[in-house]
Amino acid sequence: MDYLKLDESDMVTFSAPVNIAIIKYWGKSCQKLNLPMNSSLSLNLNQDHLQAKTTIATSSTFIKDRIWLNGKEQDVEGNTRLQACLKEIRRLARLQAVKRNEDVHRVTRCSQKVHISSRNNFPTAAGLASSAAGYAALVAALGQLYRVDGDLSGVARCGSGSACRSMLGGFVEWVKGGKSDGTDSIAQQFVGEEHWPELRVLIVVTSAQTKAVGSTEGMQRSVETSALLQHRVDNVVPDRMKALTDAILNKDFSAFAEICMKESNQLHAVCQDTFPPLRYLNNVSEQIIRFVHAYNEHCSDTRVAYTFDAGPNAFLFVLERHLSEVASLIYKIFGPATDNATDFFRGERFKAYQSDLPDFETKICPTSAEYVICTKAGPGPLQLFEHNISPKTGLPLP
Ligand code: DP6
Numbered sequence: 223m224d225y226l227k228l229d230e231s232d233m234v235t236f237s238a239p240v241n242i243a244i245i246k247y248w249g250k251s252c253q254k255l256n257l258p259m260n261s262s263l264s265l266n267l268n269q270d271h272l273q274a275k276t277t278i279a280t281s282s283t284f285i286k287d288r289i290w291l292n293g294k295e296q297d298v299e300g301n302t303r304l305q306a307c308l309k310e311i312r313r314l315a316r317l318q319a320v321k322r323n324e325d326v327h328r329v330t331r332c333s334q335k336v337h338i339s340s341r342n343n344f345p346t347a348a349g350l351a352s353s354a355a356g357y358a359a360l361v362a363a364l365g366q367l368y369r370v371d372g373d374l375s376g377v378a379r380c381g382s383g384s385a386c387r388s389m390l391g392g393f394v395e396w397v398k399g400g401k402s403d404g405t406d407s408i409a410q411q412f413v414g415e416e417h418w419p420e421l422r423v424l425i426v427v428t429s430a431q432t433k434a435v436g437s438t439e440g441m442q443r444s445v446e447t448s449a450l451l452q453h454r455v456d457n458v459v460p461d462r463m464k465a466l467t468d469a470i471l472n473k474d475f476s477a478f479a480e481i482c483m484k485e486s487n488q489l490h491a492v493c494q495d496t497f498p499p500l501r502y503l504n505n506v507s508e509q510i511i512r513f514v515h516a517y518n519e520h521c522s523d524t525r526v527a528y529t530f531d532a533g534p535n536a537f538l539f540v541l542e543r544h545l546s547e548v549a550s551l552i553y554k555i556f557g558p559a560t561d562n563a564t565d566f567f568r569g570e571r572f573k574a575y576q577s578d579l580p581d582f583e584t585k586i587c588p589t590s591a592e593y594v595i596c597t598k599a600g601p602g603p604l605q606l607f608e609h610n611i612s613p614k615t616g617l618p619l620p
Pocket of ligand 1: 242243245246247248256262353354381382383384385437438439531532
């Protein structure tokens with residue numbers, strides 16, 4: 223490509239967080255618009271440990287929209303979700319540019335082609351919500367590039383439903399809305415990332431492999447075949463949402479933990495009730511569930527809670543004062559067979575290898591997890607000033 227020399231206003235970079243759902247989204251009332259059957263609520267995680275980082279460049283010389291994920295070019299024409307986001311943001315941009323009486327150059331710029339380069343610092347498609355973080359970073363960057371004001375969570379939702387919840391920090395609710403055009407199906411911050419500073423999340427990665435059946439296909443199969451899903455939507459989620467928001471406001475860990483685990487269990491019960499059934503948990507995931515219940519019982523107190531999305535990796539919630547003991551137990555039970563544990567714990571630092579551990583009957587067979595990321599609540603999308611597209615070539619930097 224010719225020497226381009228993109229300037230600062232032609233490139234925008236945003237990072238966005240991974241979110242972990244506590245009240246799960248599973249099932250759509252409209253596939254085209256990604257409208258959910260029920261409202262959901264999640265926590266955004268700290269971007270120091272898990273983030274998608276997306277640079278968007280625009281130039282009148284670009285002949286088509288192009289996208290690279292982790293350096294590998296992907297198809298754009300056949301990607302209907304990406305097309306939907308691009309189309310919607312350009313529509314909003316043109317509308318707002320005309321309203322602001324901007325000059326012709328700015329209005330036509332909204333139609334210029336883009337090059338998008340996105341990178342994750344965690345395994346893609348392993349149940350760590352990579353598409354949510356990816357679409358949130360993409361939409362935040364497009365919004366800034368095209369100078370679109372107002373709520374953009376509805377645009378992120380067109381990319382991936384759960385992505386709308388990565389557009390704000392802390393605990394975020396995706397309100398299902400009632401309009402058929404989806405304009406009221408948006409994300410709202412419930413409380414910011416500073417609300418519950420003692421809360422920690424241990425992500426026990428039990429497999430960094432891509433899942434067999436993606437969420438989109440899996441939930442559609444549940445909508446078509448699971449009777450339990452409709453029961454859950456009508457009779458379970460509304461009360462749970464109320465109880466969960468109360469627990470978060472009061473920082474009531476026991477109440478929070480119980481809802482969190484029951485929600486995860488119900489998601490996977492719906493998966494089991496789907497025909498043919500969906501299985502996202504693996505043997506290590508099952509052992510982690512057993513460990514959590516055995517440990518809480520041993521302590522006569524709820525100190526840890528698990529939740530799993532459509533993948534085998536466990537997201538454990540624990541308060542800071544119990545972090546060291548819980549993590550040390552995880553290392554003892556699920557750590558590598560060899561004593562080479564230098565990078566078993568990643569993310570936030572803490573005292574990980576406590577020796578005076580409680581001895582309780584877990585009936586757990588020795589199985590090992592791959593690694594554990596320790597993290598906590600974090601903010602929504604952040605603008606960065608280091609781009610990963612070359613201003614000279616318009617292509618991703620290595
Ligand atoms: C189990 O948002 O990935 O993680 O809207 O089809 O892209 P699409 O699905 P996606 O589904 C996420 C499902 C979940 C639960 C949740 O995050 O609420």
